[in-house]
Amino acid sequence: MFSLSTLAISCPEHARLESEFLEARDRFRGLARLRQLTRAEEKRLAEQVAMAIARVKEHVAEHGCQQR
Ligand SMILES: [Zn+2]
Numbered sequence: 001m002f003s004l005s006t007l008a009i010s011c012p013e014h015a016r017l018e019s020e021f022l023e024a025r026d027r028f029r030g031l032a033r034l035r036q037l038t039r040a041e042e043k044r045l046a047e048q049v050a051m052a053i054a055r056v057k058e059h060v061a062e063h064g065c066q067q068r
Contacts, residue, residue, distance in 0.1 A: 011065035014056070021052035 028045040031037060037045070060066040 011063065014059055014063070014065050017052070017056045017059050021049065021056055024048045024052045 024045070028049055031041070031045065
């Protein structure tokens, strides 16, 4: 699983995109824990998480704001 350091993010846009990713991931995990997801639901939720990750990565690539 893709992991990010939530510490030391000084870019507001990056922080916003990362919180969207965490929300999508938590929603997926939360629902999966509550009940058996249908394949369509699982696919849709996984896509939302993947898209959120892609947006974070794209932002970092363009903006160069992920400090290590
Ligand atoms: Zn940034």
